[in-house]
Every structure is written in C-alpha cells, then in structure tokens.
Amino acid sequence: MGVASLFKVVEGGSVTAPKGFKAGGLHCGLKKTTRNDLAAILCEVPAVAAAVYTTNVFQAAPIKVTQDSLAASRTLRAVVVNSGNANACTGKQGEADAYAMREETAKVLGVSPSDVAVASTGVIGELMKMDRVSSGISGLPAVMSTDEDGAEQFCQAILTTDLVKKEVCVSLVIDDREVKIAGAAKGSGMIHPNMATMLGFVTTDAAIHPDALQSLIKDATDVTFNMITVDGDTSTNDMLLAMASGLSGNKELTEKHPDWDGFAAAFRHVCQVLAQAIARDGEGATRLVEVEVSGAVSDLSARAIAKTIVGSSLVKSAVFGADANWGRIIAAIGRAGEPVNPETVDIHLGEIAVLTGSKPVTFDEDEALAYLKGDTVRIVVDLKNGEGTATAWGCDLTYDYVRINAAYRT
Amino acid sequence: MGVASLFKVVEGGSVTAPKGFKAGGLHCGLKKTTRNDLAAILCEVPAVAAAVYTTNVFQAAPIKVTQDSLAASRTLRAVVVNSGNANACTGKQGEADAYAMREETAKVLGVSPSDVAVASTGVIGELMKMDRVSSGISGLPAVMSTDEDGAEQFCQAILTTDLVKKEVCVSLVIDDREVKIAGAAKGSGMIHPNMATMLGFVTTDAAIHPDALQSLIKDATDVTFNMITVDGDTSTNDMLLAMASGLSGNKELTEKHPDWDGFAAAFRHVCQVLAQAIARDGEGATRLVEVEVSGAVSDLSARAIAKTIVGSSLVKSAVFGADANWGRIIAAIGRAGEPVNPETVDIHLGEIAVLTGSKPVTFDEDEALAYLKGDTVRIVVDLKNGEGTATAWGCDLTYDYVRINAAYRT
The missing domain is CATH 3.10.20.340 (ArgJ beta chain, C-terminal domain)
Structure with missing residues (x-):
C-alpha cells in the first residue's frame, strides 16, 4: 500500500494552508544582510501543541521558555522565531531575553505569554540585540497574513546558511472533512541525529488529542529528522513544534480513530519531506x-x-x-x-x-x-x-x- | 615528575636502533608512483611480540594471518608490510594471498611462517597483484639493513596519503643496560578512535615478558592511538605491533620490575609521538x-x-x-x-x-x-x-x- 493513496500533496501549500493559521516575517537587524530574521505563526484559536527538542546538554534559552509555555496548558496560540542569534550559552540575561520575547509577542498579538513558544537559531554565545528584537516584534502584527506571502516571509525569516526555503503541505479526508498538514523548516549545518540546528514547524487544522500529537511527533521525528546528518554536530537549539487548530471539524484524533493511520502517514510524510530538504540543502552539498x-x-x-x-x-x-x-x-x-x-x-x-x-x-x-x-x-x-x-x-x-x-x- | 627524566629521545633513531633489528623497503608496483610499497622488519632472534588490531567488523585478511602467527608462539622474527592495497573484503583469495605473503617472506628471510606477521594498507576490495608482491618479497633480503637507511626505506614504504614519515626513538637505562624503544607508523585518513587506517611498529631491545608487553601495548594504545581522529572513520586494517628482541640484556621486565614505570612511560611516549604525528599529518591538515x-x-x-x-x-x-x-x-x-x-x-x-x-x-x-x-x-x-x-x-x-x-x- 503506497502512502500516496492516503493523502495528496498540496502544491505550493505552506504553514498558513491549514485553517486558522497566520504567518509573517520581517527584517529586524539580527542578520547582517537585509534578509528576514524575525517571524511568527499565530493561530486564531488555542492550538493543541506538542514539541520535541535538542538532546544537547546545553539547551538554549528559548527551549526552556517553550517548554515552560507547553507545560502550562498543552495549547499554544503563537510561536515567535528569530534567526541570526541562537541565544545559547547566554546565561541569565539570555533567559530573560527569551522570556521578554515571549512577553512582547504575546502583547502585540493579544494572547497570554504562556500561549507563546519561542525558537532561535544562529550564532551561539552572543547576547540578543533586544532593542532590534523588540522593535521587530512590534512590527509583526502588520505583516501576519493567512495567504501564501505570509508563509513565504515566515519561511525566509527562519533560514541561516540555508540556500532554499523548506515547506510542504498535504491534505487528506478524515470524518468527511478535508484536513491539511503543513510544515516549514530550516537547517543546513550542525545537523545530526537526535535533532540539530534545525527548526521545524508543523501546522494542521485537524482536531487531535494532545497525547496523540505528542506521541506522533516523537515517532515521526525518530524516522525522519533524527535520520538526517550533515556533519555529525547537534545544536543547542533544535525544536520541532506542531500546532493543531482543530478547525477542520473532524472528530478528535487518537490512535483509536479509524483514520489514524492515514493521518500519521501524512504527518510523517510532512516531516520526511522537510528532513530530506534539510539534508539536500546541507552546507555546501551538491547531492x-x-x-x-x-x-x-x-x-x-x-x-x-x-x-x-x-x-x-x-x-x-x-x-x-x-x-x-x-x-x-x-x-x-x-x-x-x-x-x-x-x-x-x-x-x-x-x-x-x-x-x-x-x-x-x-x-x-x-x-x-x-x-x-x-x-x-x-x-x-x-x-x-x-x-x-x-x-x-x-x-x-x-x-x-x-x-x-x-x-x-x- | 616529568616523563623526560625517565628516558631521553634519540635524535634520528628509528626501528633499527634497538639491538637486533634490520629493516628495509622497496617498490614492487602496488602504488602507481615509484614510491616504496613493500617493506619488512627482521629480528635476528625470536622477539617477544604483542599486537592490537582494528575493532572494525570487517577485518582485513592480513589481520587474521598476524593473529594466527602470534597465537602460535607469542614471538615473531619478522613483519612484512605493503601499501597500495589493503587486502580487505577480498574473500578466500585475499586470505590465501596474505598467507602466501607470510610463506614467501619466511622463506626468503630463512624463518618459519608462524614467525612472520603481515600488515597491509591501501584500497579496500581489490585483489593483491601477487606476482608483483612475490617478486618484491624476493628482493627484500638484499635491502634489509641495520642502519638508518633500512629504517628510512621501511618508513617510506608504509605510507599512503601521508606527507611525512613518522618515526621516533627513545632510550633509558634498565638494570644498568641501555634499552631503546623505537617506532614507525603510517596513517593519514580513515583515522578514528579504536584504531584506524593506521599501522604502527614498535621495536625494542628490552627483555620483557609477553603478558607485560601485551598489557602495555593495550594500555598505551588507549591513551595515544585511540585518542586521535582525523575523520571519524575506522579502517579494516589497523594494527600496532611491538617486537622486543631482549638483546639489551636487562632482567625480564614485568609490572613488578623496579624500572617498569620508566619503561612504560617511554613506551607510551613512543606511541604518543607517533599518534600525534599521524594527527598532524591528517589528510589535508594544516594544524x-x-x-x-x-x-x-x-x-x-x-x-x-x-x-x-x-x-x-x-x-x-x-x-x-x-x-x-x-x-x-x-x-x-x-x-x-x-x-x-x-x-x-x-x-x-x-x-x-x-x-x-x-x-x-x-x-x-x-x-x-x-x-x-x-x-x-x-x-x-x-x-x-x-x-x-x-x-x-x-x-x-x-x-x-x-x-x-x-x-x-x-
């Protein structure tokens, strides 16, 4: 049985394709070029959320903040991401900065701080230029949209040495409703088993139980993101985050739902396409x-x-x-x-x-x-x-x- | 206590410096260039011998032959080495070829086959050009000498992508006798913990019990050769072989001998100098x-x-x-x-x-x-x-x- 029979690929689809999600990105000055370096995804309702993180002992400050947000309720409304600075090995100040990013993002998007996840990628050991970050965050609401441009700006903002953006979208039918699963990722160097300088964001409009989503994201990561390597190094900042709005109106997915296998296969496919794209775009890679x-x-x-x-x-x-x-x-x-x-x-x-x-x-x-x-x-x-x-x-x-x-x- | 106080470095010394050893090398046609590619060390008496080998599952044929020789008596008279072909993944024919190298070397050097160790390095998976090897072996007696040129020709013959030869010699006094320990090695790529495309040969004129030599070679390898890495790959052919002629006339060394610590430190130093030389000469390395x-x-x-x-x-x-x-x-x-x-x-x-x-x-x-x-x-x-x-x-x-x-x- 080919997995292709269980779902179909949505050409050009990205993280805003599933119902309920906006995305956007802008340049706030963390990168030396004029490329985007700050971005967010916002869900119009509380999204069931799950994540897996780097196994590196030196976890960056944003990892702690995201874990903190997810521990509060297992739902999220938004994630804010920056590139250009990993906010890793930055001590108490780095932690305060990551919490400030969460706070400020919550404020401008009109949600509560524990509804917000934070992810960072870039150089290790330098303090964040928080004036630039704060100014960028205040500009986020104006650039968030449900269309493809919002997703495009988001995808561009999370890249570091990546040459190409990485996105994918699939759709399938569950309980007679169309369900979409989409993903965006970055990663090019410091890529190795057990998560790497890799950020991945999966959005879906499926309704799903948080336990099922957590176990699915873990299993899918083991056979996709954890099976890629560019250079054997594992970063301090890796994170794969999934958010499910539930707006497609299906009955809540668990492992016992009759369409679970199809959903799980579609979810793994999204992860695999992103993982392969990261490997193909490995630093300096030609094949x-x-x-x-x-x-x-x-x-x-x-x-x-x-x-x-x-x-x-x-x-x-x-x-x-x-x-x-x-x-x-x-x-x-x-x-x-x-x-x-x-x-x-x-x-x-x-x-x-x-x-x-x-x-x-x-x-x-x-x-x-x-x-x-x-x-x-x-x-x-x-x-x-x-x-x-x-x-x-x-x-x-x-x-x-x-x-x-x-x-x-x- | 500095180790330098226990022994002194013999400038220009190599594997023929300890009493009883001849060495030599020549070009038999396994390398495409005219560089030496076949070599041997010969001891005029049965030398107490010990070795450590690659941990790679796919051990090359010469590893098996050397293990076979050492299992027979724990002494050796000679080792024959070729570069240009690893004789690995070559099946029954490769094994027969390695045994033939042992047999032919024993014959021309006038010793018995189980007195001979065999080591190979080079490309994996190609059969040895045995006509060239046999012809080379028959020329070995004429090039073996106790002087520095013999050692020089030996050192050159074991190199592959190495840029420089690797040799060292130290001396110390045990039981009022001068004891020398010398070593030669090759290795440049496929170098990683637990032995690598690395061949090392240590000669000494110390008298030493075979158990003591085996335990010393293992311990010294753990903190020297097994602590170098060039590229994370471990070869099928690694071997470190030590031969002790006993001709310096000291009382047999064991861990209980009063000068054991000095001898062990000198032995480790020889291994460390060779290991560092391999790391410094790592493929493409500048530092x-x-x-x-x-x-x-x-x-x-x-x-x-x-x-x-x-x-x-x-x-x-x-x-x-x-x-x-x-x-x-x-x-x-x-x-x-x-x-x-x-x-x-x-x-x-x-x-x-x-x-x-x-x-x-x-x-x-x-x-x-x-x-x-x-x-x-x-x-x-x-x-x-x-x-x-x-x-x-x-x-x-x-x-x-x-x-x-x-x-x-x-």
Missing part, C-alpha cells in the same frame, strides 16, 4: 545521499548503521567525487558497533550491484560514475542478518562545506 | 589540534568528550579558518552523551580564556586569531564536575581533505 539499510537485527540497529554510513566523511567525500568507493561503505558498516555478519553483505549504488555476499562485483565504472553524478545518490545495503530496516539522509562533503564553516562568525 | 579535558566524572568520560570535540567537523572547520568559535566546542561537549554540568564549563584556547562558568569571556579577537593561526591549537576544557582527564589529538578540516578524498581510487 542528496539516501542510505537504505535492511536485514539488520532490529530497526534500531539498522538506524545506527544507516546513520554511520551517511555520516562518514570518507563516504561523503567519495560521493562528492562521484567515486564508487564501496570500501568506505563497508568500513563504515563495520565500525557502527552493531551486529553484522561479515560474509553476507550486499551493497547497491542505486540499481548497480557493487558487493554481493561481502565480495566485490565487477561493475561498469562509467555507469557508476554517471549514477553518482546525479542529484540523488541511493546507497542500498542488505545485511541479510535479520528483519530490521531504516533509511537515513545526508549529503556530500564538499569544498563549500569547509569554506562556509571556516569563517561562519566573521 | 595539529590537541584537546585536553579535565574535571570529567571519569577518565573514560573525559576521553569520550575530548574525542567528540576533536572529531567535530564544525570545530575542525573553525580551526582551519582560525575562527575562535567556542560555541561549536560547547555544542560538541553537550552532545557527547556524557555527564556535564551546563553551568560550570571553562574553555581556553591555548592560554586565552573564552568561556568561564559556561559564560562567554570577552577576549582579544586579534590575539585569538594569531594563536589559532599557529601550527598547534590547544583546546583546554575544564568541566569542573569530577577528576577525570584525557587528551585527544586531531587536525583541522580543509579543502584539501575534500580534494584528497573525493577521488582517492581514481
């Missing part, structure tokens, strides 16, 4: 790398192996060079720390077999070169050692990755 | 990065954190760019999966304080830039959370790393 592992002793084991392959600097460099160097793939598999039978591994690059039963297969180097020069490279590994499967996404390692990161602050 | 972690809950925890920092692509890129971006250091600490108090971390770059009690310190950017442009960058982290300490070594991530690895096979 998306998709690693599929099957035959592992468990799904968890397959995930660990897939992430080790997609995170290997040597594999990533070889993909950049369009070099069918499967020896580096086998070396990555072998160091993943997972059970592997060293005699039974098959590896394909796309459709091209390069290793069968752990032995090299003679393949057409020209064909392999042509395949590896495409914009998506699939590395398919069958360990023949169990039933576990996983897919991970990443990108190649290029001169531009080094250039971008050799002088990010300056 | 050595040394990360010192203290105040962790245990030494093991400190090691994990030090290796996470030194392995971070973002930290490595920042060092290449001479950018004092300590935010990336804190992000690496925070994702290492080890206990950390997020309020108490101090970070210095060399002598320059950049973070105190997890809060940014205003520092002179010009001074930091000048420091980071040096050929060694020390990142000093005090977690103030326990007594655990560790030091790890790595290098910066540069355009040249990408260039070298984008087309290694071709």
Whole structure:
C-alpha cells in the first residue's frame, strides 16, 4: 500500500494552508544582510501543541521558555522565531531575553505569554540585540497574513546558511472533512541525529488529542529528522513544534480513530519531506545521499548503521567525487558497533550491484560514475542478518562545506 | 615528575636502533608512483611480540594471518608490510594471498611462517597483484639493513596519503643496560578512535615478558592511538605491533620490575609521538589540534568528550579558518552523551580564556586569531564536575581533505 493513496500533496501549500493559521516575517537587524530574521505563526484559536527538542546538554534559552509555555496548558496560540542569534550559552540575561520575547509577542498579538513558544537559531554565545528584537516584534502584527506571502516571509525569516526555503503541505479526508498538514523548516549545518540546528514547524487544522500529537511527533521525528546528518554536530537549539487548530471539524484524533493511520502517514510524510530538504540543502552539498539499510537485527540497529554510513566523511567525500568507493561503505558498516555478519553483505549504488555476499562485483565504472553524478545518490545495503530496516539522509562533503564553516562568525 | 627524566629521545633513531633489528623497503608496483610499497622488519632472534588490531567488523585478511602467527608462539622474527592495497573484503583469495605473503617472506628471510606477521594498507576490495608482491618479497633480503637507511626505506614504504614519515626513538637505562624503544607508523585518513587506517611498529631491545608487553601495548594504545581522529572513520586494517628482541640484556621486565614505570612511560611516549604525528599529518591538515579535558566524572568520560570535540567537523572547520568559535566546542561537549554540568564549563584556547562558568569571556579577537593561526591549537576544557582527564589529538578540516578524498581510487 503506497502512502500516496492516503493523502495528496498540496502544491505550493505552506504553514498558513491549514485553517486558522497566520504567518509573517520581517527584517529586524539580527542578520547582517537585509534578509528576514524575525517571524511568527499565530493561530486564531488555542492550538493543541506538542514539541520535541535538542538532546544537547546545553539547551538554549528559548527551549526552556517553550517548554515552560507547553507545560502550562498543552495549547499554544503563537510561536515567535528569530534567526541570526541562537541565544545559547547566554546565561541569565539570555533567559530573560527569551522570556521578554515571549512577553512582547504575546502583547502585540493579544494572547497570554504562556500561549507563546519561542525558537532561535544562529550564532551561539552572543547576547540578543533586544532593542532590534523588540522593535521587530512590534512590527509583526502588520505583516501576519493567512495567504501564501505570509508563509513565504515566515519561511525566509527562519533560514541561516540555508540556500532554499523548506515547506510542504498535504491534505487528506478524515470524518468527511478535508484536513491539511503543513510544515516549514530550516537547517543546513550542525545537523545530526537526535535533532540539530534545525527548526521545524508543523501546522494542521485537524482536531487531535494532545497525547496523540505528542506521541506522533516523537515517532515521526525518530524516522525522519533524527535520520538526517550533515556533519555529525547537534545544536543547542533544535525544536520541532506542531500546532493543531482543530478547525477542520473532524472528530478528535487518537490512535483509536479509524483514520489514524492515514493521518500519521501524512504527518510523517510532512516531516520526511522537510528532513530530506534539510539534508539536500546541507552546507555546501551538491547531492542528496539516501542510505537504505535492511536485514539488520532490529530497526534500531539498522538506524545506527544507516546513520554511520551517511555520516562518514570518507563516504561523503567519495560521493562528492562521484567515486564508487564501496570500501568506505563497508568500513563504515563495520565500525557502527552493531551486529553484522561479515560474509553476507550486499551493497547497491542505486540499481548497480557493487558487493554481493561481502565480495566485490565487477561493475561498469562509467555507469557508476554517471549514477553518482546525479542529484540523488541511493546507497542500498542488505545485511541479510535479520528483519530490521531504516533509511537515513545526508549529503556530500564538499569544498563549500569547509569554506562556509571556516569563517561562519566573521 | 616529568616523563623526560625517565628516558631521553634519540635524535634520528628509528626501528633499527634497538639491538637486533634490520629493516628495509622497496617498490614492487602496488602504488602507481615509484614510491616504496613493500617493506619488512627482521629480528635476528625470536622477539617477544604483542599486537592490537582494528575493532572494525570487517577485518582485513592480513589481520587474521598476524593473529594466527602470534597465537602460535607469542614471538615473531619478522613483519612484512605493503601499501597500495589493503587486502580487505577480498574473500578466500585475499586470505590465501596474505598467507602466501607470510610463506614467501619466511622463506626468503630463512624463518618459519608462524614467525612472520603481515600488515597491509591501501584500497579496500581489490585483489593483491601477487606476482608483483612475490617478486618484491624476493628482493627484500638484499635491502634489509641495520642502519638508518633500512629504517628510512621501511618508513617510506608504509605510507599512503601521508606527507611525512613518522618515526621516533627513545632510550633509558634498565638494570644498568641501555634499552631503546623505537617506532614507525603510517596513517593519514580513515583515522578514528579504536584504531584506524593506521599501522604502527614498535621495536625494542628490552627483555620483557609477553603478558607485560601485551598489557602495555593495550594500555598505551588507549591513551595515544585511540585518542586521535582525523575523520571519524575506522579502517579494516589497523594494527600496532611491538617486537622486543631482549638483546639489551636487562632482567625480564614485568609490572613488578623496579624500572617498569620508566619503561612504560617511554613506551607510551613512543606511541604518543607517533599518534600525534599521524594527527598532524591528517589528510589535508594544516594544524595539529590537541584537546585536553579535565574535571570529567571519569577518565573514560573525559576521553569520550575530548574525542567528540576533536572529531567535530564544525570545530575542525573553525580551526582551519582560525575562527575562535567556542560555541561549536560547547555544542560538541553537550552532545557527547556524557555527564556535564551546563553551568560550570571553562574553555581556553591555548592560554586565552573564552568561556568561564559556561559564560562567554570577552577576549582579544586579534590575539585569538594569531594563536589559532599557529601550527598547534590547544583546546583546554575544564568541566569542573569530577577528576577525570584525557587528551585527544586531531587536525583541522580543509579543502584539501575534500580534494584528497573525493577521488582517492581514481
């Protein structure tokens, strides 16, 4: 059964497509360019909300503030986001600043502070220029809209070294009502399993129980955002936030609802499209790398192996060079720390077999070169050692990755 | 107590400096250039021997052969090494080829096959050109010598993408006899904790019990070779082999010998110098990065954190760019999966304080830039959370790393 049968993609749809959501963004002066750097999403009713956060020990101040807001009621009315400054490792002042962002946003949008989530991304360890932030927040109401331009301005405002905006929207029918799920995300560097410098925002007009939404966002993250890696680093600021307005009028979704599977598949699809877009837009990347592992002793084991392959600097460099160097793939598999039978591994690059039963297969180097020069490279590994499967996404390692990161602050 | 008081460095000394050892190398045609690619060390008496190997699941054929030789008697007479082909993932034929290398080397050197260790490094998954190897082996006796040129030819032959040879020699007095310990190593890419594409050979004329040598080589590796990372990848071929001729005439060393601490310190020093040399010569590297972690809950925890920092692509890129971006250091600490108090971390770059009690310190950017442009960058982290300490070594991530690895096979 293809998931495509359960929902359809809404072309051009973004976070304002589900009923009840406005979005907007503007430039307040945190970025040195004139690109947008402050944005918000507002829901006209209290939205059931759920979030997952970075596992980094050094959680940035906005993470604490958002957790605080969600602890109050499990609903939100708005989220305010800035780029250009992560507000991380900024001590008591940083925390006060994040709370001030919450307070000021609540005031201009006419909601209460605990209805507001806060997210930040950018440089670590510098205090926020709060005069610019405050001035920007006061300008937010004027730029918020339910149309595509509002979503566009929002998407632009959350980017840092990203080259392209990342958004997606799907729709499906639940209880005879059209339900939409949309998402926007940013992330380009410091991207690794267990959340990264990645911000993601999912809006939906579905009615859903908060427990169901929380468990869905966690499960979907495990197989999508937590399966991408750009450079092995995990940021202090990651957050994926979902808000459900309930305005489509369906009966409240829980795992027992007859249409749950369809909704969950659609939700995962939104997360997967955003995650793949982040991997493809990895700093300096020229191609998306998709690693599929099957035959592992468990799904968890397959995930660990897939992430080790997609995170290997040597594999990533070889993909950049369009070099069918499967020896580096086998070396990555072998160091993943997972059970592997060293005699039974098959590896394909796309459709091209390069290793069968752990032995090299003679393949057409020209064909392999042509395949590896495409914009998506699939590395398919069958360990023949169990039933576990996983897919991970990443990108190649290029001169531009080094250039971008050799002088990010300056 | 400085370790320097326990032993002295022998300038220009290499693996033939300890009594009883010959070495040599030649070009047999495994490398495309005319550089040496086959080499051997021969001991005139049975040498007590010990080794540690890669933890990669896919161990190359020569690893098995060496384990086989050492299992026979715990002494060796010789080791034969080739570069240009790793003889890994080469199946039954590869194993037969590695045994043939052992057999042929034993024959031309006049020893028995189980007296010979085999080591290989190079491309994975291609069969050895055994006609060239055999012809090379037959030429080995003519090039083996006890002088520095023999050691020089050996050191050159084991290199792959290395830019410089790596060798060291120290001497100390035990039981009124001069004892020398010398080492040679190669390794440049696919270098990561728990052994990597790294071959190391230690010779000594000390008399030592095989159990003591095995436990020493393991302990020394844990704090030296296993604390370096170039790119997070671990090869299929790593091996560190120690051979002790006993010809200096000291009483057999064990942990109970009164001079054990001095010998162990000298042995660790040899390993550390070689490990640092490998890190400094990391593929594309322009500088050595040394990360010192203290105040962790245990030494093991400190090691994990030090290796996470030194392995971070973002930290490595920042060092290449001479950018004092300590935010990336804190992000690496925070994702290492080890206990950390997020309020108490101090970070210095060399002598320059950049973070105190997890809060940014205003520092002179010009001074930091000048420091980071040096050929060694020390990142000093005090977690103030326990007594655990560790030091790890790595290098910066540069355009040249990408260039070298984008087309290694071709």
